[in-house]
Amino acid sequence: MARLLADRPADALTTGEISKALGHSSGAVVQAVETLVKRGEADRVGAGKQFRANSLTAAAGRTPVISPPGTHSPRAAAATARTTAPAPAPAPSTPNPGGPIRRAGGQLYHPRELADLPDVEALNRLRDADVPVLLYGPPGTGKTSLVEAAFPDLLTVAGDGDTTVGDLIGEYTQDDAGAYVFQYGPLVTAMTEGRALLIDDATLISPKVLAALYPAMDGRRQIQVKAHKGETIKAEKGFFVLAGHNPGVHGAVLTEALSSRFSVQIQVGTDYDLALALRIDARVVRIARNLARQVDLGELGWAPQLRELISYQKIEAVLGTRAALANLVGVAPIEDRDAVADAVSKITGVRQVAPLTLGKQLSAATASAARPPLGSTSSAHRGRQR
CATH class of the missing domain: 3.40.50.300 (P-loop containing nucleotide triphosphate hydrolases)
Incomplete structure (x- = not known):
């Protein structure tokens, strides 16, 4: 596919045109050309339905590049193998589908x-x-x-x-x-x-x-x-x-x-073991587990899922533990906030946790003193993973 694009550098080709020229199924072509774009070896044109060669495409057509394990699913890896030049060396082992996989947006x-x-x-x-x-x-x-x-x-x-x-x-x-x-x-x-x-x-x-x-x-x-x-x-x-x-x-x-x-x-439910593996505060994972049990019993209507736990981790890194806990309470439905706040207090020992709320106006001097130097880390964040 890279050779085809490189041979027609002035043309913006659709996946249908590429599929017809190569004799491959359109599904395989889509997967392979997306791989070229992700590697920077081809350019997407316009709304994304056409593709054109760039300065790296010709080199990609001469030498097959194998994505690292976990980059694509087995289906995508097979599609890429079918649409690139045959490798002179023995084929590498199949990527481990049990390892982390990088999604299109870059997240694992x-x-x-x-x-x-x-x-x-x-x-x-x-x-x-x-x-x-x-x-x-x-x-x-x-x-x-x-x-x-x-x-x-x-x-x-x-x-x-x-x-x-x-x-x-x-x-x-x-x-x-x-x-x-x-x-x-x-x-x-x-x-x-x-x-x-x-x-x-x-x-x-x-x-x-x-x-x-x-x-x-x-x-x-x-x-x-x-x-x-x-x-x-x-x-x-x-x-x-x-x-x-x-x-x-x-x-x-x-x-x-x-x-x-x-x-x-x-x-599909939240994998709390994965949350711990991602180094999310174990106390917060325990809060989520306990609330999830209450949901299962019909006592509550909401419990933090993996999305909220990952958000907690990010907020804690930026604003500190107390603010992250307050936000965890605040994202709960109003009817469940008291129960969530109670669970947070019991497990973390932090009292009177309420949703994040804007307070009184700060003077310029107070705001300057409260703002940490660029690149500094709060003591709460330094000690959160105990």
């Missing part, structure tokens, strides 16, 4: 066990078998992170009550010249390019809107775009649908029609 994802496999590997096997997956659990437990780590070619639809059929399939928009053109949506893009598609917060979307997705998921694997001349879109190999569901969110309803489309449904 730490795989968890699923059906005696690393979760990213299990999801890739389900994709190969075309078995749609529903992930459900409280917000902040890592559902989206898992899918992003498993599928570098992922497209995501953030669902809510205002999501329309046009948001999925596409709609007419005005171009710079004032003419109306049909802009395909993420569902059509995923189908034609053989990519993974995550419908996040799917249960917040109207059932009438979700019905537009169902023909693409069943044996037909095609949809009809009524708004655009009634054309038929067929799914390419590799097209795969996942959905996210947050049962406790107001308005989230898992209908029978939606549930029946997902043969595998996976519960």
Whole structure:
């Protein structure tokens, strides 16, 4: 692929054009070209659907570069291997799917066990078998992170009550010249390019809107775009649908029609052992565990998940322990704040923890004295990991 781009340095090529020229599936091409872009060996053009060679592309075409273990999922690694020049040396070992995986945004994802496999590997096997997956659990437990780590070619639809059929399939928009053109949506893009598609917060979307997705998921694997001349879109190999569901969110309803489309449904909760491995204050992890037990018993409606625990760690590093604890109380729903504050006080010994609140106005002299020198670390932060 790098050689193809390097041979046509003035051209901005679509993944479809690259796929046709190389004779590979569009899904494999998407994954491989995204790898080139991440390495800085090709440039994304415009809205991201075209790619062009840069000063590093020719060298990439001459010498295959192997990503370090954990950089991509096994599927992405295989796609890259199929679309780069053959290596003269023996092939390296397959990246360990159980090790940390770097997501597209740069964050590391730490795989968890699923059906005696690393979760990213299990999801890739389900994709190969075309078995749609529903992930459900409280917000902040890592559902989206898992899918992003498993599928570098992922497209995501953030669902809510205002999501329309046009948001999925596409709609007419005005171009710079004032003419109306049909802009395909993420569902059509995923189908034609053989990519993974995550419908996040799917249960917040109207059932009438979700019905537009169902023909693409069943044996037909095609949809009809009524708004655009009634054309038929067929799914390419590799097209795969996942959905996210947050049962406790107001308005989230898992209908029978939606549930029946997902043969595998996976519960996702917070991994407190991972939180400890990430060096989050053990006292705060204990608070979260205790509150989670109360939620399970129906005594509370909220407990901190991994997202809140990671945020706590960052806030503590910047503002100190007391401010981070106050924020932990403040992010809880109002009806649960007293219980959270009580748990914080009992386990940490810090009394009268209340949500972060702006106080009285500071004078210029007071504000200057309160501001720590650049690069300094508060004593609270230095002693937080005991």
